[in-house]
Amino acid sequence: MSQDAEMTCPQCQSPMSARTLGDVTVHQCTSCEGVFLERADLGNLIEAENDWHRDSGPKTMPLPRITADMTVPPPSRPVTRAYIESLFT
Template identity: 80%
Template sequence: MDEMTCPQCQSQMSPRPVGDVSVHQCGSCHGIFLERADLGVLIEAENDYHRDSGPKTQPLPRITADMVAPPPKAPVSRSYIETLFG
């Protein structure tokens, strides 16, 4: 799988390392060819990247019939200055 011809423009494709996989890229149209297993590795790497970059939130609990409403929360100050005059 060293020498490949681009299916789009019939130019020479050259191997290029991307993360833990090797893809073939066309020098003319810049198209990419990779194996199905390599696509799975790239998708997992993308998911891992985004898993740690989003907001940290807890999942919402399921509502059941035996649940009661939580007690009302105390008002939260918008700033430190507001606590001085509140």
């Protein structure tokens, strides 16, 4: 499917906006918020989701010893429960 072609929602006939994250393009309806994926994009999403869960296990690091010269760490990124959540935030 051409990336330049304007898509309309099959449910409500409203225009759909494209969102790209990595190799995946998701088309979402601006009205009813339905989503459309091409088959290859669905496969890429499944692989990315599996990778995210494999790499999101507990990471235990030893606690550092507190010293006077320590600084406050930078704020952490918001925690997501799944890779696919990052498409809709």
